[in-house]
Amino acid sequence: MRFMILVRATPDSEAGVMPEESLFAAMTTYHEALAKAGVLLDANGLQPSSKGWRVRYENGQRSVVDGPFADTKELIAGYTMIQVRSREEAMQWALRFPEPFVGQPCSIEVRQMYELDDLPPSKAVERFRQISVNGR
Template identity: 40%
Template sequence: MRVMVFVKASEDSEKGAPPTMEAFEAMERFNEELASAGVLLAGAGLKSSASAKRIIYDGPARTVTDGPFAETRELVAGFSIWEVKDMDEAVAWAKRCPNLMPGRSEVEIRPFLEETDMADLLSALGDDARDTLGVA
């Protein structure tokens, strides 16, 4: 099972405050453990929302909004993609993750929508559409 782990932004991360060297080294060790266990597929930290853009879709219309964005608790400061056997394993790993920022932090784990989750839709599509989407 693949999951995406979102590290939520904090007021400090949105101000561009880097983690301490100690916190950074702790995260590096944690990522090495994930990689050694074959769990870590990808991951990165993200710049603050001041350098972000949002595109709002409303039918055919597109509106671009420049950051920064006000609702810090809704922003993502980093992500990882993990391969785990189930959500319990993902939670166990996430509980071991060091907190990079002083004070309260939040991580969200969400499973990927996999091909098996869309089996009915894919079987209804037909071979040409499945080939176009790159699925068997």
């Protein structure tokens, strides 16, 4: 079972304020533990939305909307992907996640990822199964 731990953005992360060294150290220790346990798939921080864009779909048309995006509670500052045996194990790892932004309200969100076996069989799913992404 794969899970993604999403770190919600804050006004500071959207302003490009880098975390204190102590937070980097705590995150490194946490991710070392994930790696040692063999459950870490990927992890990274995201640059502020001012350096990104969205593609908007409307009436069959696409348009590009440049950042920044106003509502930080809807933005993601970083993520960690893990592969574990159960929802409970994922929850235990999530509870150990270091507080992302000390001194200000913040949250992480954990979501289970779909596996191809979760989807109903179809030609498109079988075609997707043939695509090899990072050995998957």
